[in-house]
Amino acid sequence: xxxxxxxxxxxxxxxxxxxxxxxxxxxxxxxxxxxxxxxxxxxxxxxxxxxxxxxxxxxxxxxxxxxxxxxxxxxxxxxxxxxxxxxxxxxxxxxxxxxxxxxxxxxxxxxxxxxxxxxxxxxxxxxxxxxxxxxxxxxxxxxxxxxxxxxxxxxxxxxxxxxxxxxxxxxxxxxxxxxxxxxxxxxxxxxxxxxxxxxxxxxxxxxxxxxxxxxxxxxxxxxxxxxxxxxxxxxxxxxxxxxxxxxxxxxxxxxxxxxxxxxxxxxxxxxxxxxxxxxxxxxxxxxxxxxxxxxxxxxxxxxxxxxxxxxxxxxxxxxxxxxxxxxxxxxxxxxxxxxxxxxxxxxxxxxxxxxxxxxxxxxxxxxxxxxxxxxxxxxxxxxxxxxxxxxxxxxxxxxxxxxxxxxxxxxxxxxxxxxxxxxxxxxxxxxxxxxxxxxxxxxxxxxxxxxxxxxxxxxxxxxxxxxxxxxxxxxxxxxxxxxxxxxxxxxxxxxxxxxxxxxxxxxxxxxxxxxxxxxxxxxxxxxxxxxxxxxxxxxxxxxxxxxxxxxxxxxxxxxxxxxxxxxxxxxxxxxxxxxxxxxxxxxxxxxxxxxxxxxxxxxxxxxxxxxxxxxxxxxxxxxxxxxxxxxxxxxxxxxxxxxxxxxxxxxxxxxxxxxxxxxxxxxxxxxxxxxxxxxxxxxxxxxxxxxxxxxxxxxxxxxxxxxxxxxxxxxxxxxxxxxxxxxxxxxxxxxxxxxxxxxxxxxxxxxxxxxxxxxxxxxxxxxxxxxxxxxxxxxxxxxxxxxxxxxxxxxxxxxxxxxxxxxxxxxxxxxxxxxxxxxxxxxxxxxxxxxxxxxxxxxxxxxxxxxxxxxxxxxxxxxxxxxxxxxxxxxxxxxxxxxxxxxxxxx
Numbered sequence: 001x002x003x004x005x006x007x008x009x010x011x012x013x014x015x016x017x018x019x020x021x022x023x024x025x026x027x028x029x030x031x032x033x034x035x036x037x038x039x040x041x042x043x044x045x046x047x048x049x050x051x052x053x054x055x056x057x058x059x060x061x062x063x064x065x066x067x068x069x070x071x072x073x074x075x076x077x078x079x080x081x082x083x084x085x086x087x088x089x090x091x092x093x094x095x096x097x098x099x100x101x102x103x104x105x106x107x108x109x110x111x112x113x114x115x116x117x118x119x120x121x122x123x124x125x126x127x128x129x130x131x132x133x134x135x136x137x138x139x140x141x142x143x144x145x146x147x148x149x150x151x152x153x154x155x156x157x158x159x160x161x162x163x164x165x166x167x168x169x170x171x172x173x174x175x176x177x178x179x180x181x182x183x184x185x186x187x188x189x190x191x192x193x194x195x196x197x198x199x200x201x202x203x204x205x206x207x208x209x210x211x212x213x214x215x216x217x218x219x220x221x222x223x224x225x226x227x228x229x230x231x232x233x234x235x236x237x238x239x240x241x242x243x244x245x246x247x248x249x250x251x252x253x254x255x256x257x258x259x260x261x262x263x264x265x266x267x268x269x270x271x272x273x274x275x276x277x278x279x280x281x282x283x284x285x286x287x288x289x290x291x292x293x294x295x296x297x298x299x300x301x302x303x304x305x306x307x308x309x310x311x312x313x314x315x316x317x318x319x320x321x322x323x324x325x326x327x328x329x330x331x332x333x334x335x336x337x338x339x340x341x342x343x344x345x346x347x348x349x350x351x352x353x354x355x356x357x358x359x360x361x362x363x364x365x366x367x368x369x370x371x372x373x374x375x376x377x378x379x380x381x382x383x384x385x386x387x388x389x390x391x392x393x394x395x396x397x398x399x400x401x402x403x404x405x406x407x408x409x410x411x412x413x414x415x416x417x418x419x420x421x422x423x424x425x426x427x428x429x430x431x432x433x434x435x436x437x438x439x440x441x442x443x444x445x446x447x448x449x450x451x452x453x454x455x456x457x458x459x460x461x462x463x464x465x466x467x468x469x470x471x472x473x474x475x476x477x478x479x480x481x482x483x484x485x486x487x488x489x490x491x492x493x494x495x496x497x498x499x500x501x502x503x504x505x506x507x508x509x510x511x512x513x514x515x516x517x518x519x520x521x522x523x524x525x526x527x528x529x530x531x532x533x534x535x536x537x538x539x540x541x542x543x544x545x546x547x548x549x550x551x552x553x554x555x556x557x558x559x560x561x562x563x564x565x566x567x568x569x570x571x572x573x574x575x576x577x578x579x580x581x582x583x584x585x586x587x588x589x590x591x592x593x594x595x596x597x598x599x600x601x602x603x604x605x606x607x608x609x610x611x612x613x614x615x616x617x618x619x620x621x622x623x624x625x626x627x628x629x630x631x632x633x634x635x636x637x638x639x640x641x642x643x644x645x646x647x648x649x650x651x652x653x654x655x656x657x658x659x660x661x662x663x664x665x666x667x668x669x670x671x672x673x674x675x676x677x678x679x680x681x682x683x684x685x686x687x688x689x690x691x692x693x694x695x696x697x698x699x700x701x702x703x704x705x706x707x708x709x710x711x712x713x714x715x716x717x718x719x720x721x722x723x724x725x726x727x728x729x730x731x732x733x734x735x736x737x738x739x740x741x742x743x744x745x746x747x748x749x750x751x752x753x754x755x756x757x758x759x760x761x762x763x764x765x766x767x768x769x770x771x772x773x774x775x776x777x778x779x780x781x782x783x784x785x786x787x788x789x790x791x792x793x794x795x796x797x798x799x800x801x802x803x804x805x806x807x808x809x810x811x812x813x814x815x816x817x818x819x820x821x822x823x824x825x826x827x828x829x830x831x832x833x834x835x836x837x838x839x840x841x842x843x844x845x846x847x848x849x850x851x852x853x854x855x856x857x858x859x860x861x862x863x864x865x866x867x868x869x870x871x872x873x874x875x876x877x878x879x880x881x882x883x884x885x886x887x888x889x890x891x
Contacts, residue, residue, distance in 0.1 A: 043057075094141045096142075133205060136212075337875070361581070375397075506524075584876060598610050629670075639660045660678040665709065713758065718733040730743045749772075764777070794840055
């Protein structure tokens, strides 16, 4: 409805139109009650007549009205006059950034000052959980006094309401302005990739748009440009900005900031507007400092002032020169870069575990490589051209040196933590530590390590013995890993994960003596302390560095990217880098890589038959009871459940809510699938119909992570594990009364519970003997407990005939005959086959067995490419000198 000057809406007298957009027409009006000028936005008629949407809008508008910040245009309220609904907002004078950049780019200093205020507005809104969702130059005004005002904060969400918005065409700005091509183009150009795909958004969407706006201020051009909406959205999803278009005067810090804001994978994107504000402000401060330092050369100084400055400088130079001469200080050592090429045919085993380590004195390099089909640790003196394999390290990963450089610790294929002398000899087993997420050898003869179960940090003497818990899981944490002792061994760096998402992990520092901990950096992983006074960590395939005080255990400055393009795993977060105490760095160049694998059938004699499906990050494959479908977790940017239909040869996505949907478990009738999900916060168990119809239903409501293991044959009982510290518990959920009852509580780690086909026995894994073994216990009891494995075992799965139990022992698939009547008895375990198949994640069987018990559905890791990232190791000697230049510590 168009309004004319002098027309009234309640107490508001229309003065003149301001503009129109996808979310309504905007007018300048005068508030006759309060005697002030305001802006009113008249809502689209179709929207205003939808009572449900209007009600939702009212709730959102009430929250938006609570925003009170000098850089946010205030929403005074939502009013109604007759059939007209309208928002009353602060009237902001001045021009929009869209109008300003029409005449070309804004100067670097002015652009950064504007960006600082935009970031402050985003920061304030995000603290109240308000996301803009439609940030663009047209929604930012600069007043004649230079004050930045961000307009329409949160209105996109208000227009959307609580309804699901999986269709891009439902975007308020796009759909309501369908006939205004310019408006559509303007909005699409600032959409984040997740918006363009119609996925859920969070504050990182605003970070993307902030990067687009800053880029446009500096270049005078849209970040993504094309003639049609479709082409623009395609560019957002696939193309990179033209970084060459940035003016030469753009500070390096701002270039790095833009790259971090415009990461297409939101998991790799800058996470906080406050961090963006700090980066921009520091760039401004640096420019100001340069201006001050150059002031002496500017006209206007008298000859006396110049003489005083010159004499003072000469005096200081003389004193400084004398000090250097007197103390015989040596100049900074040169930084040199070399590349070590692995022998032809060899490749780094750089998948989900660290594969590179340099000794503290930088004399030796250890790396894990695949040579002639065998994975092994190789040791090379840096002044030599020859690398030698270390005996006893076949299948090893995660190498790390002792402080004196004489020993090398590693994670062995049998699930133990071992050490071996660098001069050779037998490897020494220290402790059982399945699926190690990092280890560190401290100066106090202690080794800190992070087994995947029970997902906390432990420490033990480097001579071997009993381990002790170092940490416990704080609220919301599900995993901990990548420990690093600080000098003296009294404090420890590590990483805390939430819901399996290592891209959003938190770097933490821990006092070993008191157990007190402090959060340091969000969205970081694999922290390492450098004696140059820095904390180095991996983030999105880059190495970042921040000044760090090891005495006060605190970060003392802003983070700066120092090495771009480091090979890193999305699954575990492991980044392939290491540096010595003396200051040299080694790393494998590359980027963030998803662990890929194939689904393969393996016969009892080891013959493989790949399924005709593409490679993905497959985990926990489960065959339907009739053997016609597979439910599997695809763990890539998110963890989601997918169904594969053998007859059709197609994949169908099953889960859409939450980003950690994991561990499918078919009900015996094949109608439903249980799984773990973070849809409602904690990692609890849900189930939903296997045909995708209907919604999911929550089955457990624990504060601890719950994961389904197996159903009883009648579908009335669900065995699941609940992750606690220091051990897991096995529970059984009764579907009749929906109550969970404990089945097994142990001081040791227990996992992988599996109902027998007759429902009278539960097989499970326990570490009570000091090594993981397979046990079978009667259900519901009372009755005995029987150990059926003899040389270690994990991942038990029953043959559906009930007379055989399968399990894995390292790279071997084992089978053991079972008799339950009249008494329980287990035969001698025998190996069926062995091979390199993706190991169990967190104890859940990472394979399944065909209904006839003759084939095994396994996940086979994809062959690693022969790219240089897997055949070369970059060596940067004296890297700390470069680190100190790029990231000053103020000392």
